[in-house]
Amino acid sequence: MTTTLGMRVLKALAVTLIVVWSLAPIVLGVTTSLSTQREVNEGPSHWFPHHPTTQAYRALIGGTTGEHSGGTVTQRGEFVQSMWVSAELALLSAGLTLVVATMAAYAFGRLRFRFGGFLLALLVGTMVVPIFVVVIALFKLMANAHLIDTKKGLVLVFVATLTPLATWLLYTQVREMPAEPEEAALIDGCRRWQAFVRVVIPQMSSGIAAVAAILALSVWGEFLIPLLLTQTQNAKPVTVLITEYVGKYTTNYPILAAGGVLALIPPALLALALNKRITGMLAGS
């Protein structure tokens, strides 16, 4: 194929456009977070702060004093606390979901048992159930079980909502894996569950890592479910807390942006670290 100079320039332009489109809002968030409220409010607005300052981060973490908050009020320590809640929720939910889904995926993919096909269809079918329908009813059930506003309650809900997708992704992986290693282990006298633990799980490890990352990212990004099922700082993840920094009339953009930047660091690092595995898994689904 002949590539003309024109085509090459066009391609370079297109690639630049994609990079700018993907990064510009993030860069804008960083520059906003390093500005002062005055610099943001003065017209014409500055894209880049003339005197970068960490004032917004200090206000976010240490709390605002009434006069300088500009429509946004933060309490000392609450942001850090919510970041921990988000991390805890993501790790616990992703971990538990992985255990449950790996077992189910193996059973559906390799074992012939009664009603197996039906149960798989039922499980995967729940993927089309929009989660908000469930959450409204769950709200009452969880209130009765005193699980509103607890991390435990949120983890349970996340595990249930993520299990169908995780099982499906891992199931397709089990189906594509060669069965010979497991058969060899069975012939060598391994019991079925031993073969699963010692041979099949190690074989699935790269798929499990990719699914773990996808699960953790999606829990970190959850908003609607915790918005409805939490009330206090006790179990409020960072996504819910951030929206409270949007003032009714005016908003302190530097503080809001600082919150956004800190909340995007963990998922961004995870996505960058595992990006090949994640892209492979997503493109395959």
Added chain:
Amino acid sequence: MPGRWNREGDRSARETQILGWILVVPAMAAVGALILYPLVKGFQQSIQSGGILFGELPGYVGTRNYRDVLNDPTSRDAMRHTLEYVLLAVSLELVLGIFVAVTLHRVFRGRGFVLAVLILPWALPSVVSGVLWRRVFDPDNGLLNSVLLHLHIINQPQVWLASGRGAIIYITLVHVWGVLPLISLIFLAGLQSVPDEVYSASAVDGAGPWRQFRYITLPLLRPSMAIALTVGTLLAISIFDEIYVLNGTALNTRSILIQVYNTTFVEADFAHGTALAFVLAAVTAVLGGFYALALRRSTV
């Protein structure tokens, strides 16, 4: 001897049966207790009256709540808005997704870096996307206003998110920013399945880049397009986070889900909120069915 083999086989088959059941019980229990059971409960709620709070006796009312929400002008507006979000988001995602995939398909220096950067918007919480974009649309000193004022395209600051159609376009843009990586990857995977020889052969036959795109790339992307279309639709039809962060529950940008939230948790009207949620659920389930069909057709 054969008898013994059979007994062995029976034993191992029974073991498989039992192990299979043990391994799927946790998954089925979680989904059964926390998704299927609430689903049934929710449906019961939607065919009962609102109760004492709304000055009536609790009891079975059949399809009344459904008729109410389908006739309610605010809910109807929310449905119209949702349709606009979906149509706009999906068409943007298809066009831009194919553009990104075609651009990044061939190997070039720095491709790994671009792919890593590409998935970032998808990895971020949609709430954070909303936060990052919010300053752009701020009515007082937002960046969109400053730039357009500076270029003399407008002569006074505009309240971008207050005007009906415009606000929906801006919110969709933020939504598309987060979803486009996923759609691009779907198309990229579709392109990888096209052997390079097809292109070199057509180049020998004198086909230019446009003709190659039109007669080779596009037809071969058809299966990916079905998947991208459904994924895009399912994500856009339940749009909530971006609207909530950028414009709250303002009437001019309410989607069905924002309306459900407002009815159920702000007005405390569970009966009507659930009914509206089930209307959306029915539409989503039908679309999900199409997705399953498209997926099956593209994998077979």
